Amino acid sequence: MKKLFFILLLLSAVPLAAQKKITFKSGDGLEVTADLYVTNPENSPFIILFHQAKWSRGEYQEIAPKLNKMGFNCMAVDQRSGEEINGVVNETYNRAVEKGLATSYIDALGDMHAAIDYVKAKYKNAGSLIIWGSSYSSALVLHIASERKDISGVLAFSPGEYFEDQGKSKDWITQSAKKITVPTFITSAKLEKKQWWDIAAQIPEQNRAYFLPTKLGKHGSRSLWSKFSDSGEYWEAVKGFLGLFQ
Known part of the structure; x- marks a missing residue:
């Protein structure tokens, strides 16, 4: 019985074995926390995962290991605009608050x-570099992809024009989308389509892919959590898009 318990304990630890917490500096010197999920060869494609508002890198506890199994290495980041999810505290947010730094959505851009x-x-030999965002960070990854030339692809879960009250124009992301030249996947809950349809329309058709669920769906990357009955169809759409990089 003790031997069986020990074996089960080891098996339960396997999914967490590849997860490693690290820190790095943001542009203003703030220490940023992230979880590395690196289980594949160094030259494998790499996905950087950014969470939604008031959450943390814990948004990807279930998602990242599945991406590993698909052949991708990953890093889930705590941006300073967040708090906690799935029992994982946003350490970057806590440090920012301690230092009296602003923690609005737009303030997270430097961390990203x-x-x-x-x-x-760190991973100079990595294959394609893909950025993935959820809610506010999904809008920011679209903006980042419009500016940087070292990005290979983008996944945006529930993007929108979230920044007008933070000093940006009401069509800031829409204008950014015009400059995106890499494959881009957009999805959301079914009723959120109106929030991003005009944004998606600006991305050249050959680089644009989107998915809407048959049911209501969910906001952000949590749409992929297994506890939601329609997560499977989201995963099928994601796998189809990520096949471009495998």
């Missing part, structure tokens, strides 16, 4: 650029 720079420096 720093995450990309970290992966580029």
Whole structure:
């Protein structure tokens, strides 16, 4: 009985074995926390995962290991605009608050650029570099892809024009989308289509893919969590898009 318990304990630990917490500096010196999920060869494609508002890197506890099994290495990042999800506290947010730094959506942009720079420096031989965002960060990954030339692809879960009250124009992301030249996947809950349809329309057709669920669906990357009955169809759409990089 004890032997069986020990074996089960080891098996339960397997999914977590590849997860490693690290930190790196953002542009203003703030320490950013992230979880690495690196289980594949160094030259494998790499996905950087950014969470939604008031959450943390814990949004991807279930998602990242599945991406590993598909052949992708991953890093889930705590941006300073967030708090907690799935029992995982956003450490970057806590440090920012302690230092009296602003934590609005737009303030997270520097952390996201720093995450990309970290992966580029640490995993020089990685294949395609893909950025993935959820809610506010999905809009920001679209903006980042419009500016940087070292991005291979984008996944945006529930993007929108979230930044007008933070000093940006009401069509900031829509205008950014015009400059995206890499494959881009957009999805959301069914009723959220109106929030991003005009944004998607600006991306050249050959680089644009989108998915809407048959049911109501969910906001952000949590649409892929297995506890939701329609997560399977989201996964099928994601797998189809990520096949471009395998």
